[in-house]
Amino acid sequence: MIARLLPALALALGLVAALPAAAQFGGPVSGTPTNPVPATATADELELQKALTGGRIAGRISIPDERAASLIQPEGREWREFRTTVLSWVGGIAVLGMLGIVTLFYLGKGRIPIDGGKAGHSIQRFNVLERGAHWMTAGSFVVLALSGLNLTFGRFLILPLIGPESFAALSLWGKFAHNFLAFPFALGVVLLFLLWVKDNIPNRLDIAWFKAGGGLVGHGHPEAGRFNGGQKMVFWITVLGGALVAASGFVLLFPFWFTDIAGMQVAYIVHALLAVLMIAAMIGHIYIGSAGMEGAFDAMGSGQVDLNWAKQHHGRWVEEETRKARGAAAPRGARAQGAD
Ligand code: HEM
Known part of the structure; x- marks a missing residue:
């Protein structure tokens, strides 16, 4: 008191x-x-x-x-209280908690392998537009996340390590990056929504997928279409969370254009809380899409995934693609490429 x-x-x-x-x-x-x-x-x-x-x-x-x-104005004190205590705790627990979970998962389970090894044949999973939209969103998100975390925690974690002059320069450039990368991030979120919404409508298969722990805990691989239940969650977190974080960020980027000081304080709370929760969710996503699962990164790297990987994680989608390829005069989508 x-x-x-x-x-x-x-x-x-x-x-x-x-x-x-x-x-x-x-x-x-x-x-x-x-x-x-x-x-x-x-x-x-x-x-x-x-x-x-x-x-x-x-x-x-x-x-x-x-x-x-x-x-x-009294709300300013409440806002400062939120920024210095609530946000630091929620952000710290969410980000460190997810890093801890991912580390424990890796130590306990290791990298999820492709059952029976690679087939040596690949199937196209994402085209160049999809990969471009993903990397534009992901790249800007990572810089936005790091520069945003610096605004909240940098003073305590980075300033003592690098000193005031370097910290001031880092924070200044971080703030420029944070302001400008808001635009490609928002555009990326819109593109991902348009490209993938049709494959991300929840269905019964997702419930079964969650009941089976997504094949990550326990044994066996639950059936899935182009995206499984967990990936649909990542999609909706990206689209809905990303839209709200971007919208509240624009309210702050253009002070008094959209609302008064009280509205901006609410926008700040929405922006900061959703952002730290999204960062935590994305740490899990990045882990599974890279070190955590054999063969997963190729989907966003070359766009081609090994057929055995695809069958293991997205069996229904492979069936659909194969049917489409057989039905079409000039087969598209699924194509054997041979081991290389
Ligand atoms: C920076 C490191 C990242 C890596 C290595 C990565 C990797 C991947 C991979 C491999 C996939 C395809 C998974 C599949 O074929 O089934 C994917 C999909 C996706 N990524 Fe990322 N990603 C990263 C960051 C992000 C970020 C920051 C976002 C959002 C802000 C994001 C949003 C998505 C979405 C919505 C999908 C489709 C749903 C899903 O497969 O989970 N990614 N990512």
């Missing part, structure tokens, strides 16, 4: 100390209340009381921007 009151007390004392001599005689100055009270000790006490009981302190200003007259 005392710790929460101290900043307000200090600020109020600072204000009193900064009052020019004229104020001592009751003259109007900027920084005094809009309904000026005699500048006596009683008025200062009233001011202080207002600050301590959560009231606003507004001033009279001569510049056109009326918003600059608001010196203190």
